[in-house]
Amino acid sequence: MDNVRVRIAPSPTGYLHVGTAHTALFNWLFAKHNKGKFILRIEDTDIARSSKEYEENIIEGLKWLGLYWDEGPYYQTQRLDLYKKYAEELLKKELAYYCYCTPEELEERRKEALAQKKPPRYDRKCLYLSDEERAKYEREGRKPAIRLLIPEGKTIFNDIIRGEIEFNNQDIGDFVIMKSDGVPTYNFAVVIDDYTMGITHVIRGEDHISNTPKQLFIYNAFGWTPPEFAHLPLLLGPDRSKLSKRHGVTSVTEYKRMGYLPQALVNYLALLGWTPEENKEIYTIEELIELFDLRKVTKNPGIFDITKLEWINTQHIRRLSIKELADLTLPFLKEAEWFREENFNLEYYYKVLGLLQERLKTLSQIREYADYFFFDNLEYDKDTVKKVCKHPDTYFYLEKIKDEWNKLDEFTATNLETSLKTLAEQNQIPTKNLVHPIRVALTNKTIGPGLYEIAEVLGKEKTLKRLENFISFLKQI
Template sequence: MTAPIRTRFAPSPTGALHLGNARTAILNWLFARRHGGAFVLRLEDTDTERGVPGGEAMIYEALDWLGLGPDEGPREGGPFGPYRQSERGALHRERARELLESGCAFRCYCAPDELEARREAAIAVGEPTGRDARCRDLPADKARRYEAAGRTPAIRLRVASGPVEFDDFLKGTLAIDGDDLGDMVLVRSDGRPTYNFAVAVDDIAMEISHVIRGVGHLSNTPKQVLLYRAFGVEPPEFVHIPTVLAPGGGKLSKRRGAAGVLDYRERGFHPDAILNYLSLLSWSSEDGEEFLSREALVERIDLDRLGAADSEVDEEKMAWLSGRHLRAEPPERLARRWAGQLDAEGLGLTDADLRRAAEVFAKRTRLVTDAPSEVEPIFRAPPLGGAAARQVLWAPEAGAALRLARAAWEETAWRPEALARTLRGAMREAGLPGRAFFPPVRVALTGQPHGPDLGEVAYALGRERTLERLDAAATGAAGEFDTSHGGHNNGSNDGSNDKETSV
């Protein structure tokens, strides 16, 4: 029977989740979902000096925004907990004791300064620095003398000379000589486990089947493989994915593309676009399609299609994907995203207003934060008393155009296509060219000389608001404006953008 798929994301709570870490989490989540497995969050929080207050909460906030809820983790619990490495000390100590009893590990009483001096001496004569066999077969009486003198031992793994071979899914079989690794420390003299020991012990205990992580961890893999073998356990599948680079190449930094995931949320990117984009930095679908829903990503993810080349962050492509995902949202859901960006109360916008606006104006946006510039000018009361508006509304044909538009729309089915079609019919009935007919209608509805399709504008505004604005403008077309309040001057309008075929 095939073992269940279990992947893990194991960040340190040292700050906001950046794009590189998020890409690792995404691939682990997708692969687990594809195979009906478990996606585990384990916090490697033993490095207390680098930890930041609220680091765990920031990781969860980013994962939640991306929709990558773990199946097991510090918040969720699960059968393989605890899920904070700092809370797993008892297991680490027990497994170290097992290696001592089996002879795979030994106690080393060498002081740090002694080890450093011998390391420098080995470098001076060109010998491997990791191998120090002084305590490998230390007589029991000498060990007792060290302990009586107050020396607390570290615990080291016995590493044999010769090649240590291991497999990576992308790079194939690799090897390093055991002498280059040396007898690596498993538990420091102060009782703290080393990174590689804790990771291997925890991955074994949590029955992790696939370790999908950045290629920067490749050097850790032979050390962890040795521990799997010492425990008599088959290693997981190791998949070391390429590096995410800053725009133009080079390491991600605060100034070069290393913004935290939540910074992209604040800038208005759609979370599915970040998920979509980051997955494509390592993987491509068989048909080459780049715009993929999360359901499609889960269905199509295939480790065999992972690439080995590093990739640069391209925010322009991220923004393009964000626009595609915004347009794919049901209007009701997009309206809820927009609600937090708009002055809905100040403009008197209802949920129905927002839904209609989302339905027709989503195509004009790429980021959620684009909504105010596209939506608010439409719903803001049009400044009909300004010079630019008066120039349009006092034209000889303006009054007739406004009355015919109102009459045509009063009984029209309130859909963008029907409104545009009916308005063109009213234009033909008036016997006016588009450059004379459409500008008064546009100024009446928005106060602006240019803008979106008039059928879409009217649809977003709603029947009552649209007819009220046409009535107010028709009054102005008769020369009855109260100009004492001034108005918005948007320049002259020659109607060049309002052609008969484009409402």
């Protein structure tokens, strides 16, 4: 496909929502797959609800996901003259007309129509205004809106994902394209922007299907060839309504903060509504670009399932090199209250990560998993210690293993294991009677990576010291 140009057009009335990110991703993948351009446009005409802070969050989120744009950001508020110019063109062509009706008048007539069981559409009162009437309204100081004249007939368009969709024009009234304050309505601004920006494919959420015929009227009024349309399935919450805040976290930057990898979120979002031919779940961004096909997007909406996202995240974490993992987890590690810059050693940290990498569901979990590698004064809990040291001779064997380990020249996991197993065998006790207490001695936790590996990473000095502390604690209770 030649010269593909697509866009994402968020309103800065909230942070970057995963639904917006989903749409952005599909546009971006389509652009990249076809070697086209991806354009960012900020739809900020709702001045009251728009803010710079939200805009920055959207930009931060898109960049974090790697969805870089080739053009923009364009701002609708900087293009108001343009919309005005085009609206006037339609007035000149008599395809649009001024409307002086006030919201109150419209509301009243809408109610009347409803009462008579008629569809509540605009009654074209102002289309047939005489010059005197118009002059009268002008004298009253009324500022007119501009309405588009909708022709009779049917409007049909071919959606890339859904096929033909048909609307009766009579179901759509002469809608406003420019409000009386000179601000264009959503549908008008979108068309002017998409046309002037040379958008070839409009890929957006299914919630815009019913806006499409309105936009088509505008293209037709100007005699412009409309772009192709593709309406993506919506993202739903577990209750099957449109995904929103009340369903949990919907902010992309919040996922970043929680320790998700951008490539994992991209992977998950890509598979929500689209399946590549291959029968696998984990894809790199390059693979997604290579395989992406808009025609294979499903029509049914998808529920955002954080459990699956979590699994995909663990898979991507495992594919990271230790060095990458270190870079990415360090900011989270630094947030931990026990973290001390002066005690930190990168080579040591690499070894720690070697043990923790495959256990991390999110990067932020490094804080809860890595603590005992970084501080020495473990505060043992009486009950836990009692639980793991049920065997009355535990104290005695711990002394023995401490001596055995002290004798080791090479403090490696293999040697530690051999030595512990030999001791257990000689004394005919199950290894776990030793392993569990030692685990608590070294980590102050009952779960974690392999004990011998932990001891090796901690090193001889720390391991023996902790054993010693643990033994004295055990003596006291």
